[in-house]
Each structure stands twice: as C-alpha cells, then as structure tokens.
Amino acid sequence: MHKRLLQLAVDPANRPAFDVRSVQVYPSPNENFINSSFLDSSMTEDAQSSLNYSNRQGNHPPPTFGSSPNLEAFAIQACKYGVEDRDSALNMTPCFSRPMHEITFATIDKPKLLSELTCFLADVGLNIQEAHAFSSVDGFSLDAFVIDGWPYEETEELKRALEKEILSFKEQCWSEKQPSPALGKHNQNRVESFPCCVEIPTDGTDVWEIDTRQLKFENKVGSGSYGDLYRGTYCSQEVAIKVLRPERLSEEMVKEFSQEVYIMRKVRHKNVVQFIGACTKPPNLCIVTEFMSRGSLYDFLHKQRGVFNLPSLLKVAINISRGMNYLHQNNIIHRDLKTANLLMDENMVVKVADFGVARVQTQSGVMTAETGTYRWMAPEVIEHKPYDHKVDVFSFGIALWELLTGDIPYSSMTPLQAAVGVVQKRLRPTIPKNAHPVVAELLERCWRQDPTERPNFSEILEILKQIAEQVKNNGENQRKKDKISSVFFSAFKREHH
Incomplete structure (x- = not known):
C-alpha cells in the first residue's frame, strides 16, 4: 500500500x-x-x-x-x-x-x-x-x-x-507549483542553474569573502542534511568549515545559506559563535567560524554522558541567555535553538551557533513558517501561526530541562508525536521533583502556551544570576559550617585523649 x-x-x-x-x-x-x-x-x-x-x-x-x-x-x-x-x-x-x-x-x-x-x-x-x-x-x-x-x-x-x-x-x-524531486538527468544540472555568486546584502563596510587559498581542510567532524562540517585552519587560525554538498543544492538551501551569512557577519558577542568568513561562489559554498573544541551540549549530554552540577548548569544557562539576549536586542530570532546548536569551547564557555533558519524580525513583530526541530519547537511554530522572538524562549526552556535531566525531550515518542502532543494536549516534559524551585518555576514560564506569558531573555538572565548567587552563598555557608564542625570535632578528640 x-x-x-x-x-x-x-x-x-x-x-x-x-x-x-x-x-x-x-x-x-x-x-x-x-x-x-x-x-x-x-x-x-x-x-x-x-x-x-x-x-x-x-x-x-x-x-x-x-x-x-x-x-x-x-x-x-x-x-x-x-x-x-x-x-x-x-x-x-x-x-x-x-x-x-x-x-x-x-x-x-x-x-x-x-x-x-x-x-x-x-x-x-x-x-x-x-x-x-x-x-x-x-x-x-x-x-x-x-x-x-x-x-x-x-x-x-x-x-x-x-x-x-x-x-x-x-x-x-499542495500547489502544483512545488518543484518535483530532482531525478536522474535533472539532478546533473542543478548546480549549473545557480548564479556565479550568491548575493549577500552588504553595506560596504565589511569584508567576509574567504580566500580559499588560505583555507586548509583537516578532518571531518560531522555531517548533516546540508552537507559536512570540517575542522581546519584559515590563515593559521583553527576554524570550523561548514560545506554545502553541491549535489544537494537547491534554491531553498542557497537562500538559507545567504540568510546565515547575512546574519552571522553582523553579530559580535562572546556567547555567539564567531563568524570568520564565507565562500559564496557555487558550487563551493561554505561558512567558516571559530572552532569550538568541546563540541555541542547535545553530544556532551547524550553521547559523552556528561552531567552538570547546579552551579555549572547555571553558568551554561547564563551563557546561553546572554547570547540569546544579544540576538533578540538586534531583532534576530534564532528559530532552531536546541542543545545541538549550543557549542562549548576549551574553557567550557557556551555559545549559540547555527543560524541557517534564523531570521531578522520584521517591523510588524510577527512571522510565520514552520521551522526548527519538533522536540524543541514552540506550539505556535508547529501550528504555523504568527510568532515572534518568544519562540526562542520556549526552546530555551526545553533545552534547560534537558541540561537539568540529561534526557532527550519526549524520548518515548517520535518527534512528530511530540509535536502533536505539544499542540493538541499541551504536553510538556516532567520537571524533576528535586529541581531548584526557582528553576522549576522558570521552566514552566518559558514553555507556557501563550507566548506573551513567557519571559524575555533579559528577565531570564537576571533570574539565573540571582539563583547562581544564592547557590554560591549557600555553598560558602555550608563550607564554613563544615569547617567549624571539623575544628570542633578535632578539639573534642584532643580533650578525650
């Protein structure tokens, strides 16, 4: 059938x-x-x-x-x-x-x-x-x-x-204007139909076209539907090189590539992966960024079985919130925020990455389109309703839960089942009973069905800082108590010998 x-x-x-x-x-x-x-x-x-x-x-x-x-x-x-x-x-x-x-x-x-x-x-x-x-x-x-x-x-x-x-x-x-899948001989000419250079809007003040003679490829570190990710060097600097596969190029993929370059060349923040340059001449399209040696949070949690204690978790969450707050202040909606797109450097600093489906928010403040990854996707995006920057807040809440539990969201379901559940049944992950009460409250606020009830990243950042300070003070107080108890116990032992 x-x-x-x-x-x-x-x-x-x-x-x-x-x-x-x-x-x-x-x-x-x-x-x-x-x-x-x-x-x-x-x-x-x-x-x-x-x-x-x-x-x-x-x-x-x-x-x-x-x-x-x-x-x-x-x-x-x-x-x-x-x-x-x-x-x-x-x-x-x-x-x-x-x-x-x-x-x-x-x-x-x-x-x-x-x-x-x-x-x-x-x-x-x-x-x-x-x-x-x-x-x-x-x-x-x-x-x-x-x-x-x-x-x-x-x-x-x-x-x-x-x-x-x-x-x-x-x-x-299901408009018949939709292109049919490229089959046989049609696929052989796909790349040739693109212009000699992908047009990226520019204001004339930045230079980002890569000199490919200075770009050296080393080992492949990942693959995806878009193409391959390599570790390499550019002008002796260690870099990550995202290469689009020529045989998979489509108008939509070139559009996303153009959008990613357009956004990344304008952002500069310590918690956003640094853009170095791009090659915009098909079929050799690639984006070059700083190399993040510790990989993604997703790999750390689910492949390396890494665990964050509460102070480390809060540090990571603050890193993410700072990066996202910067993006939102510049009217950039990520639209695919998840642990696979959050990368760590050698100092365990976490940075937001992968702007392939990111968009600059329009003046009207609302957008429509179904994009992102279902397990982390906000209900209004799944339903193809108008949305704004609060979709990233929802996804952040799911990622924060993932950091807290070490589990994949809705792991007993397929991504599509999870999406249907989020929309039709208001399904959400189960918050652990031993979670910090303020963290638990923040999670619930981030993934509320009504986007207007979700906090902004500026507020999220302040809440996380307050929790981190409280946890730090509690830890110091506990260490003082332990030290006093140790001194008392030592003195008690001396008196009885």
Missing part, C-alpha cells in the same frame, strides 16, 4: 495520494511492535501490518506502525496537565476497544507539511492520536495518522469526505 501511494504521488495531479483503513489498537503490555525507524523495511510487506491480528479479539488490524507504548506515554504526560477532553489521551485506554482509522498520505516533502496535514485532518473533524512521518531519499514524504472522531467503522464515507476537503484545500496546501 505504501509503495502504491508513493508511486501515485509521483504525478502532481495525484498529490496528496492517500488511503484510509479501519484499525484497532490493543493495550496488551506484551505487544511486539514494528520498528518504524526505517521506511524501506516498513514498506516491504503490507502483511507486516496485520501482526497476526486474526488471533486476537477485534475485527480490524492494528496500526501499521503500532506503538501503544508511545500512546501510553502520551496519556501519562497529558494526565499531568489535567487534560479532560473526551477524546484526550486520558481516555485512550477505554477507547482502544473501539475501532479507529489510519490515514496515510504520500506527497512531496516540503516545509510546513506537518501543519498542513494536521490542520487538514482537524478541519474534517478528526482527532490525531498517533502519527509517524518518513522522508524518502528522492524527496517524498509518507505520513501515517491514527485518528478517532469519525463516527462510522466503514471507510468509504470517510474517503469521500477527505476527497471533498482535498479539492478545496489542495490549491493552498
């Missing part, structure tokens, strides 16, 4: 291709679930979706990417926030006895797709209870949703309702 949908989606006239079927979710604790990490393995046999359902009670198969553990985690988290909606996660367990529906879409992979699909289903009156999203290497997206809210078991009426809604929704959300 999945292969058929993807084949249909090759033709723009069929987009989005979709299929509907009735499913039944079983709350057995001993379920064996399909690994939904790899699209190809999931699509080799539709028979996998049955999971021997005929041996169980019920008339319908389970969802293709069955994941009741994730649904249970969803329910537990939602319960903590007092969700009382009839179709909420609190009431999922009794709902498991009745059939639900699985709707699978195949279309072009593009920005804002999650918002479009979730809004589309909501407009039909459906409640998303489970979601899985996959991207293929040739530029397509496969999205499977387990929903309830449709009053009938049979699927034909639901299909007709979806088809009717798509006709009115299609022009807005």
Whole structure:
C-alpha cells in the first residue's frame, strides 16, 4: 500500500495520494511492535501490518506502525496537565476497544507539511492520536495518522469526505507549483542553474569573502542534511568549515545559506559563535567560524554522558541567555535553538551557533513558517501561526530541562508525536521533583502556551544570576559550617585523649 501511494504521488495531479483503513489498537503490555525507524523495511510487506491480528479479539488490524507504548506515554504526560477532553489521551485506554482509522498520505516533502496535514485532518473533524512521518531519499514524504472522531467503522464515507476537503484545500496546501524531486538527468544540472555568486546584502563596510587559498581542510567532524562540517585552519587560525554538498543544492538551501551569512557577519558577542568568513561562489559554498573544541551540549549530554552540577548548569544557562539576549536586542530570532546548536569551547564557555533558519524580525513583530526541530519547537511554530522572538524562549526552556535531566525531550515518542502532543494536549516534559524551585518555576514560564506569558531573555538572565548567587552563598555557608564542625570535632578528640 505504501509503495502504491508513493508511486501515485509521483504525478502532481495525484498529490496528496492517500488511503484510509479501519484499525484497532490493543493495550496488551506484551505487544511486539514494528520498528518504524526505517521506511524501506516498513514498506516491504503490507502483511507486516496485520501482526497476526486474526488471533486476537477485534475485527480490524492494528496500526501499521503500532506503538501503544508511545500512546501510553502520551496519556501519562497529558494526565499531568489535567487534560479532560473526551477524546484526550486520558481516555485512550477505554477507547482502544473501539475501532479507529489510519490515514496515510504520500506527497512531496516540503516545509510546513506537518501543519498542513494536521490542520487538514482537524478541519474534517478528526482527532490525531498517533502519527509517524518518513522522508524518502528522492524527496517524498509518507505520513501515517491514527485518528478517532469519525463516527462510522466503514471507510468509504470517510474517503469521500477527505476527497471533498482535498479539492478545496489542495490549491493552498499542495500547489502544483512545488518543484518535483530532482531525478536522474535533472539532478546533473542543478548546480549549473545557480548564479556565479550568491548575493549577500552588504553595506560596504565589511569584508567576509574567504580566500580559499588560505583555507586548509583537516578532518571531518560531522555531517548533516546540508552537507559536512570540517575542522581546519584559515590563515593559521583553527576554524570550523561548514560545506554545502553541491549535489544537494537547491534554491531553498542557497537562500538559507545567504540568510546565515547575512546574519552571522553582523553579530559580535562572546556567547555567539564567531563568524570568520564565507565562500559564496557555487558550487563551493561554505561558512567558516571559530572552532569550538568541546563540541555541542547535545553530544556532551547524550553521547559523552556528561552531567552538570547546579552551579555549572547555571553558568551554561547564563551563557546561553546572554547570547540569546544579544540576538533578540538586534531583532534576530534564532528559530532552531536546541542543545545541538549550543557549542562549548576549551574553557567550557557556551555559545549559540547555527543560524541557517534564523531570521531578522520584521517591523510588524510577527512571522510565520514552520521551522526548527519538533522536540524543541514552540506550539505556535508547529501550528504555523504568527510568532515572534518568544519562540526562542520556549526552546530555551526545553533545552534547560534537558541540561537539568540529561534526557532527550519526549524520548518515548517520535518527534512528530511530540509535536502533536505539544499542540493538541499541551504536553510538556516532567520537571524533576528535586529541581531548584526557582528553576522549576522558570521552566514552566518559558514553555507556557501563550507566548506573551513567557519571559524575555533579559528577565531570564537576571533570574539565573540571582539563583547562581544564592547557590554560591549557600555553598560558602555550608563550607564554613563544615569547617567549624571539623575544628570542633578535632578539639573534642584532643580533650578525650
């Protein structure tokens, strides 16, 4: 079925291709679930979706990417926030006895797709209870949703309702103006279609074009969808070199590259990674920055299993807040603030990095677009609503929780499930009971649903400084008490010998 949908989606006239079927979710604790990490393995046999359902009670198969553990985690988290909606996660367990529906879409992979699909289903009156999203290497997206809210078991009426809604929704959300994925011979000429030099706005007062003869590449330190990250030197200075892969270049990628250079060349702050220069002549596009020897906070926490005590955590949080406060004072919204984009130097100073999706805030003060990373993303960005700099405050709150716990946000869920939970169920990470009370209060304020209720980074910075001073004083007082106790104990021992 999945292969058929993807084949249909090759033709723009069929987009989005979709299929509907009735499913039944079983709350057995001993379920064996399909690994939904790899699209190809999931699509080799539709028979996998049955999971021997005929041996169980019920008339319908389970969802293709069955994941009741994730649904249970969803329910537990939602319960903590007092969700009382009839179709909420609190009431999922009794709902498991009745059939639900699985709707699978195949279309072009593009920005804002999650918002479009979730809004589309909501407009039909459906409640998303489970979601899985996959991207293929040739530029397509496969999205499977387990929903309830449709009053009938049979699927034909639901299909007709979806088809009717798509006709009115299609022009807005799946315009045929979207470029098809580059295939075969078309891909060979992609780079040649770009101008000889990427245009970066300039005021004539700065020089940032790199002399590539002075740029020396050493070892590769990372890779991503954009390209590769190298350690190297420029004019004998140790640097990091972010290189865009020529074969992956697109108009959108060049636009983001231009935006990143435009922003980075103007920022100068001790808690923002220092921009050194860029090469703007396709296909050899690269950005050169200072090299951060200790890597990202994400790697420190989750790969090196590093731990921050409270004074160190507060120092890191203050570093981040200073950098972000500077950016916001200069009307720059980062839009993808997360631990992977927070880097440490040899002195454990943390700096904000990666401005690929950052934007200068408009005069109106609001922006729209779905960008960033779902686990750290503010609800208004997920929903494609107007937003401002407070989206970075929400993401900072998630990153601060991550520093506090050492855990990945919503680790029991897929990123898409987390996004749906944040929007529909007001899902948030669980704050540890032993957290400093003022830190706990700050976390809750940072990730409030209403952006206007979140603090600015100037206020966050002052709060963190006050906590750090309090922790420092408490530590000094404790050391004095320990010293007095030690002296008293030594004197006591001498008197009794």
